[in-house]
Amino acid sequence: MRILLRKIREERSAFSIEKERLVCSGEFRRSGKHTVVVEGSIEGDISLRCDRCGEAFTRHIVESFDLEIVDRPLKVNESLDVIECPDGIVDFDTICESEIASIESEYHLCPECKGKSDFEMEF
Template sequence: MQIPFRKIHEAPKPFCLKEDEVECSGTFRRSGKHRVTLEGELKGEIEFACDRCGALFRAPVEESFTLELVDRPVKVEESLDMIECLDGIVDFDGICKSEIGSMQSEYHLCPECEDEEDFEKEF
């Protein structure tokens, strides 16, 4: 789903997308001349790779997020939870995929490695 930045108004509007087995839903609204606030939640199951043994496994997720979208370049210091939409289009599918990718890039252990107590840690 894509919406032109200029067509977003101050009244909150709902959105709901499904990416594989994950539902991404929430609201978006204009929060300034060049800003849109997107508040959402991811629910479902995501495939992760175990950081210890490399096995793929699925795990349930339920996580909320808040993002600021802007249609102009911004300084890095302003916020790390900001997405620049320089082409004037808000791409909800891309945002949803990006949030899932962020969760997958975190540290995860499969159920077998999670239960294993005897392992070597590097410091």
């Protein structure tokens, strides 16, 4: 789902996007001439790889996110939860894919490794 930033209104609007077995949903609204606020969550079963043993496993997740989207260049001291869209198009598919990739890049342990406290560490 792609929307021109200038066409987004100050009233809250809902969005919902399905990616594989995950649902990315929430609300968005304009919060300034160049800014849109997105409040959402990702819920569903995600395929992950254990960072200790390397085995694939599935975990049910419920993760929320809050973002600002701007159509102007950012200053260095502004928030890191900001996405620039210099073309003025808010792409919710890309936002959801980015949030899912962020979850996948975190440190994950499978249920078997999570219960183990003895493991070898290399220094």
